[in-house]
Amino acid sequence: MTGKTCLIVEDQLETGSFLTKIVKVAFPNVATVLAQDLKSAIAIINDPLRFKDAPLGLCIVDLGLPDGSGIDVIRELKEKNPDVPSVVATIYDDDAFLFKALAAGAFGYLLKADDESSLVNTLKLIENNNPPLSPSIARRLLQEFRDDDKPNKPDVNLSPRERETLVLIGRGLTVNEVAAEMKLSAQTVAGYVKIIYQKLHVSNRVELIREATRRGLV
Structure with missing residues (x-):
């Protein structure tokens, strides 16, 4: 993640600042860009000059945006830059949102209600190409996908x-x-x-x- 940029899609400035802090603690050498709605996020993803100096390496997406769904950000990123992981950061912990996000191509799913240190440590899993999942989400997926x-x-x-x-x-x-x-x-x-x-x-x-x-x- 060193020398790359993280796009944070979050409409609430206070929450956007919190997520920016989480990213900076997890990845000190990563730049951040904040988009507060779907339209802005899509425009940033499709701007070839935006990440000229620091390539896009991560996208953290809220699902509830004022002009649409963060799911559309995930789909757009998956189509235009499939190597860049998108991670959901949301208050929604029910199956409807979880599986819809995963089906769209999300690499991880974080709950904003988790404490700061847990979010930082979970996000760091990306460095080893492991999906960052909040503990309760990971348990749910294990239950759903258990081998037996x-x-x-x-x-x-x-x-x-x-x-x-x-x-x-x-x-x-x-x-x-x-x-x-x-x-x-x-x-x-x-x-x-x-x-x-x-x-x-x-x-x-x-x-x-x-x-x-x-x-x-x-």
């Missing part, structure tokens, strides 16, 4: 259209948005979603994203 569950999960044969639908749903798109993306009717996409639910044995979107992520389908 895997043999009980049969292979799922999804058609190309079903897999494409699943990927788009995993990115957080609605049925209407998926239909527009795939140039199909919303009724057709809804039919694909129903089939996917049956094949994955899930009953709601949170379970769908979790199960698809566990199986490596998204």
Whole structure:
């Protein structure tokens, strides 16, 4: 991380300052840039001159932004600079946000409620290419992905259209948005979603994203 830049996406100045402090303690030789909304973050990521002297090496993202979701920042960074890890820093500790962020490409997930020293030590895991996860998040993922569950999960044969639908749903798109993306009717996409639910044995979107992520389908 030495000589690189960390982009912090956080709309609250006080919290932005706190996260900046965390980064500086964890990585003393890293520069920081603060973006307070989705639009600014996307513009910074796509500015070729912004990181001329100190390349972008890390992005810390809040999920709740005034003009959109931090998930879109994660997706943009994943597309434009896939080697740069994005780490969520949020108050949301429920599965819906967690698995949606992971499906979008987040490398880590930190809870702002954790104490300062814990956040610093967890963030430092990046230096060894280990995902920084708050302890409660790590425990939850271990429970979800424990090895003894895997043999009980049969292979799922999804058609190309079903897999494409699943990927788009995993990115957080609605049925209407998926239909527009795939140039199909919303009724057709809804039919694909129903089939996917049956094949994955899930009953709601949170379970769908979790199960698809566990199986490596998204």
